[in-house]
Amino acid sequence: MSTTHYTEIKPRKLQMHGIYQLARSGFICLLIVFALMGNITNVTGATWENKVDQWVMERASVSETSQAEFLVYLDEQADLSGAARLRTKAGKGWYVYQRLTETADRSQGPVLEALEARGVEHRAYWIANMIWVRGNLEVVEMLARRPEVVRIYGNPEVELQVADSDLVAMYSKTEGIEWNIAHVNADDIWAMGYTGQGVVIGGQDTGYDWDHPAIIKQYRGWDGSIADHNYNWHDAIHENDPNTPDGNPCGFDSQEPCDDNSHGTHTMGIMVGDDGVDEQIGMAPGAKWIGCRNMEQTRGTPQTYIECYQWFLAPTDLNGKNPRPDLAPHIVNNSWSCPDYEGCTDPNVLLTVVENLREAGILSVHSAGNDGSICSSVNTPAAIYDVSLTVGNTTQADVINPNSSRGPVTVDGSGRLKPDVSAPGTNIYSSVPGGAYTVKSGTSMAAPHVAGLAALMISGQPQLAGQVDLLERNILENALPITTTQECGGTANQVPNNVYGWGRIDALNAVSNFHFYTFFPVMIHNP
Numbered sequence: 001m002s003t004t005h006y007t008e009i010k011p012r013k014l015q016m017h018g019i020y021q022l023a024r025s026g027f028i029c030l031l032i033v034f035a036l037m038g039n040i041t042n043v044t045g046a047t048w049e050n051k052v053d054q055w056v057m058e059r060a061s062v063s064e065t066s067q068a069e070f071l072v073y074l075d076e077q078a079d080l081s082g083a084a085r086l087r088t089k090a091g092k093g094w095y096v097y098q099r100l101t102e103t104a105d106r107s108q109g110p111v112l113e114a115l116e117a118r119g120v121e122h123r124a125y126w127i128a129n130m131i132w133v134r135g136n137l138e139v140v141e142m143l144a145r146r147p148e149v150v151r152i153y154g155n156p157e158v159e160l161q162v163a164d165s166d167l168v169a170m171y172s173k174t175e176g177i178e179w180n181i182a183h184v185n186a187d188d189i190w191a192m193g194y195t196g197q198g199v200v201i202g203g204q205d206t207g208y209d210w211d212h213p214a215i216i217k218q219y220r221g222w223d224g225s226i227a228d229h230n231y232n233w234h235d236a237i238h239e240n241d242p243n244t245p246d247g248n249p250c251g252f253d254s255q256e257p258c259d260d261n262s263h264g265t266h267t268m269g270i271m272v273g274d275d276g277v278d279e280q281i282g283m284a285p286g287a288k289w290i291g292c293r294n295m296e297q298t299r300g301t302p303q304t305y306i307e308c309y310q311w312f313l314a315p316t317d318l319n320g321k322n323p324r325p326d327l328a329p330h331i332v333n334n335s336w337s338c339p340d341y342e343g344c345t346d347p348n349v350l351l352t353v354v355e356n357l358r359e360a361g362i363l364s365v366h367s368a369g370n371d372g373s374i375c376s377s378v379n380t381p382a383a384i385y386d387v388s389l390t391v392g393n394t395t396q397a398d399v400i401n402p403n404s405s406r407g408p409v410t411v412d413g414s415g416r417l418k419p420d421v422s423a424p425g426t427n428i429y430s431s432v433p434g435g436a437y438t439v440k441s442g443t444s445m446a447a448p449h450v451a452g453l454a455a456l457m458i459s460g461q462p463q464l465a466g467q468v469d470l471l472e473r474n475i476l477e478n479a480l481p482i483t484t485t486q487e488c489g490g491t492a493n494q495v496p497n498n499v500y501g502w503g504r505i506d507a508l509n510a511v512s513n514f515h516f517y518t519f520f521p522v523m524i525h526n527p
Contacts, residue, residue, distance in 0.1 A: 048144035055154035055343045060137040067136050069155035071302060072111065074129040074148050077352060078103040080359040089466025092361035093325035097314045100126045100356060111146065118142075123303075127310035128352040132303045153302065156343020157241055160206065160263060160298035160336060163370045163393075163403050163425075163442030177280045179396060180270075180424035184449060185508035186283045189456045194511065196284025196455035198462065201271050202329035202362075203448075204308035205264030205336065207235075207250060207293035209433035210257035212265060214273035214281060219257070220288040230317040231327045233257045236307035237296045244297040255318050260297050262432040266440050267335045269431030270448035271455070279437065281430050283452020283507075286459065290315065290329055294336065302338060302349050302381075309353050313360050325360070330458055330465055332357070333451040334366045334388075335444035337380040340411070347412040350381040358387045361466030365451045367443035368392045368419040369405035375488035375498065377405040378418040384409045389472050390418050393425030393446040394504050398482060401426050404443055407498030408489035415489065419501040420472075421479050423449035450475065453507050460511050478510040479503035 049057065052070075059068035078099040086092045104126035111131060115122045121134040132155065133139065143149050177187050189195075200220060210219050210233070217224075221232035235254040240246060250258035259265045272289050273282035292308035294300045312332050314323035338344035354364055366388040371377035383390045383405070393404040400422065407418035425446030432438050454471055458464045464471050476496075484492060484499040491497035 048141055051144045051149060052140060052152045053154045053346050055156060055345050056140060056152055057137075059154070060135075060140050065136065067134055068140070069132070069134050069301065069303070070140065071153040071155055071306075071349065072131045072133055072143050072149055073151045073153065073352070074107055074111070075150040076103060076107045076148065077129050078356075080356060083359045083361075087466075089328075089330065089361040090326050092359065092466050093313070093328050096356060096360040097323065097325040100129075104129050107148065111143070111148065114142065114146075125306060125310055127306060127313055127356055130306075153346055153349045154343050155301045155303050157243055157299050157301055158336075158338050158342045158344065159243075160261070160295055160300070161339070161370055162263075162444070163401070163440075176278060178429050180428055180449065181280065181283060183396065183424055184283075184453070184505050186452070186456065188508045189460070189511050190285075192460070192511070194456055194460040195286025196272065196452070196459050197286040199284065199287045199331070199455040199458045200329040201284070201287050201289045201451055201455055202291065202312045202332040203264065203268050203271065203289060204292040204294040204305065204312070204332065204334060205267055206261035206295045206298060207254075207259035207264045208257045208268050208289075208291045209259045209265045209431070210291075212269075212431050212433065213275040213435055214269050214279050214431040214437075215265070215289065217276065218272040218274075218285065218287060218289050220290050221257075227256070229256050231315040231324055232290045233318075234292045234308065234311040234316070236292055236294050236304040236311070241296040241299040244299055248296060250293070254293065257291050258293070259433050260293075261295070262438075263298070263335070263440075263444065264291070264293070265433050266430045266438070267333060267444060267448045270428060270445060271333060271452045273431050279431075281437070283449055284455035284459070287452070287455040300336060302344065305336070305338070305350060305382075306353050309357055312362065313357055328360065328362060331363045331365060331451045331454045333448050334364060334382060335447050337367070337369050337383065339380045344381055347381055347384060351385055354382045354385055354387050358468050361468060363389060363454055363468050363471055365389045365391060365447050365454070367447040370403045370442050372400075372404045372406050373402045373486075375406050375486070376408060376410045378407050378409055379405070379411040384412060384416070384418065386416060389450060389475070390420050390501075391425075391443060391447040391450050392419035392422035392500060393441070393443045394422045394500070395426040396424065398480070398504050400484070400499050401441070404446075406486070406488045417489065417491070417496055417498055417501070420496075421450060421476055421501040421505055422446065422482070422503065423505045425449075450505055453505055453510060456507055457510055457514070461514055474514055475505065475510055476502040478506060478513050480506045480509070
């Protein structure tokens with residue numbers, strides 16, 4: 001690649017700094033103008049209803065006894081700006097954890113006391129300064145009128161989005177290394193001695209069949225003879241979803257990894273799977289994995305997603321106690337979506353959470369969604385965010401799958417380019433519960449390839465741990481560039497574009513052509 005090509009991407013934080021300064025200057029000017037007009041106290045003209053997501057108002061207003069689940073965000077959010085100056089992932093993790101918990105502990109007290117006094121069901125979180133609540137319209141109004149409450153988001157039940165099976169062609173099993181792994185040259189990186197060793201990948205999904213032959217040896221909670229699920233597994237599913245059958249195959253608050261579907265076990269196999277015999281299905285078979293169940297029989301909520309994000313930032317024991325940011329994963333894979341037609345009507349509901357995870361030095365990889373082939377179909381949290389590394393689905397012929405979602409992102413008004421990059425996601429053979437294997441397709445299968453690639457890169461360059469901007473930049477710039485004739489956001493015949501992003505990932509390029517840019521004063525040699 002040319003030097004010019006490398007300079008086209010700026011680290012996200014550097015991009016945002018200039019925007020922030022402009023916005024800050026403009027905001028100060030507006031305040032001066034309004035103050036001179038004597039109207040500074042009436043700038044917004046806000047009422048308590050303006051703070052509340054319409055979804056919450058509709059659910060809580062059905063009758064006098066109607067209740068809704070919602071997320072109460074407080075105005076004070078932790079200042080994490082110091083994290084960027086820290087070089088190590090462990091340092092970033094502890095710093096971010098301490099700032100977040102200090103902010104929550106200091107500011108949530110009065111709100112929690114008001115909820116407890118009314119006997120309202122609630123659960124406090126610190127990854128963003130927020131509280132999950134189940135209450136009626138009176139409770140909604142009480143909270144929205146509080147000055148420290150800035151926004152009340154809905155917490156709808158969201159069904160797992162899967163690709164249309166009619167688009168999946170017949171598949172022939174490959175002996176040994178699967179086609180998709182070889183296609184992105186992951187096996188060439190193994191030959192260099194880098195298999196993901198020393199790296200931990202986190203996955204939040206329908207759960208994981210932890211003792212499946214393809215992934216048991218890679219589970220951090222297994223030492224070859226004894227399982228210890230403390231700090232390696234969390235179940236964010238505490239009760240039955242109203243839209244699923246009563247009960248759950250895994251129960252609730254499961255004390256060991258369990259998959260009540262098959263989706264999660266399949267995605268984990270793509271990241272780390274290798275049974276040591278003839279099922280080489282994973283990108284980084286030398287990496288370790290930990291997991292969190294965020295869906296109850298394929299249905300999650302923003303709260304369950306948030307709870308998993310929080311647990312990844314500081315894993316706990318099985319009782320939810322004694323958090324350990326030093327045991328956080330390097331990468332988290334997210335093969336799920338939160339569409340507006342199922343209640344995620346505010347695109348910012350998860351934004352602060354994902355931003356804070358990134359500040360802790362953890363890369364968040366996200367599937368783009370399966371709503372293509374129309375433009376601007378990357379439209380759900382957290383795939384839409386700049387801080388998510390969003391992945392589209394390509395076929396064995398390096399052609400975008402018709403149902404892979406496209407950019408640009410319009411749902412939040414940003415016009416942001418998405419996906420960021422693409423990976424194989426069509427006809428992907430991987431593990432499913434019960435020691436079995438099957439083929440699935442979708443961006444859910446594409447994203448784990450990128451999570452696995454990140455693990456290979458960190459194993460080859462351990463200095464990358466915690467350096468999310470640098471890790472992401474090298475993945476994008478070293479992808480196989482692919483153009484498109486589809487006009488989405490005016491990016492036809494360009495790289496990057498709103499169909500493939502920067503192209504299809506290439507592990508060999510990403511490791512061999514690695515650059516540290518100006519993040520480090522001394523250039524470190526490629527492996």
